[in-house]
Amino acid sequence: MNVQALTVSLMLAHLMTASAAPGTEKYQTIMDSLTAGKVSRIIHTDVLPFSGEDHGEVISRVSSAFPGTPYQANTLIGGPGTPESLVANFNGVDCFTFIDYTEALTRSHDQASFLRNLAAVRYTGGNVSYLSRRHFFSDWSATKPYNARDVTPDISPDYAVADKQLNRKPDGSEYIPGLGIHPRKIHYIPGKAISRQVLDNLKTGDYVGVYSALDGLDVSHVGIVVRHDGKVWFRNASSLAENNKVVDSPFAEYMRAKPGIVVLRAESSAMTGDTQ
Structure with a gap:
């Protein structure tokens, strides 16, 4: 079951700082400094040097940065009556946020493009809202x-x-x-x-x-x-x-x-x- 989708997300704003990326003005984007550092490091070591390589191999290489990352459910912010935020949190992942982050990273060339790609991967039409989340795996x-x-x-x-x-x-x-x-x-x-x-x-x-x-x-x-x-x-x-x-x-x-x-x-x- 998609735990992140079937339970109300815990508010983690005290762990993170807001950042604005082009095209994200309609919603809040939340990414802490540790995650931002990891995003840049993964893109520059596991994505950009391998442009043109088989996409599956890039997925494998990018995902290799996550083993050992603690399991943490309910890291997303949004739900009935709670405005949706675009959350990037590599401090803890559940099974769905793990694949969200992996796929978004494989498409990106910097932090701003990662956030845009994360919105496109996690939400139907890139529309950052609770009811637009891809709550089911087959939504992909x-x-x-x-x-x-x-x-x-x-x-x-x-x-x-x-x-x-x-x-x-x-x-x-x-x-x-x-x-x-x-x-x-x-x-x-x-x-x-x-x-x-x-x-x-x-x-x-x-x-x-x-x-x-x-x-x-x-x-x-x-x-x-x-x-x-x-x-x-x-x-x-x-x-x-x-x-x-x-x-x-x-x-x-x-x-x-x-x-x-x-x-x-x-x-x-x-x-x-x-x-x-």
Whole structure:
């Protein structure tokens, strides 16, 4: 479940300082000095020197700056009755803010472009408001500008299709009041069908969601495919007590008992609507 979207965000203004970037005048932008420093360092060491490289490899390299970062839910500011702010906070991440930051960084060339790209990645149409947040993982491939495309059917012929009513609780009410109910077909590969062929077909930098069987949700957790030490790993912001930070988990082992996976792929900044 997208924790950041389904609970009221905690106010973290006392940890951060406001900064204004071009095009952000309609909303507050919040980024502390530690995060600003990390943004600049990652862009200049892991993005700019590798212009033109495969986008998945850039995602892997950028995301490698986050392992060890504490898990922290509810870092975003906004909700029913609370104005939305564009928050960049690398001091603690949940599974969704982790992939938001990673994808935005891969598209950026400086701090200002990072903030613009973060707005484009996190919000439908780049409209910084609570109801425009991409509250569901499948929003990345279903709402414009697209962050990625759904490649789940390309990964395995054994994929399944679920007709979902996203945002609908079992009692008929909404997880996110005012967002409405969104019918959507979700492609997923059942956990029991995650074979060696599936692992071989996953690309470095693929964004993977753990499929949720609940009708109102698409996934319960998200992370990134990375490869090192001759193995496939699931890089994710883990809330498990033994982790409570961004970690690399063995992919096959992690997914063995899960209901399935949804795979999205951001292949290039041009495809995803780069705002540089």
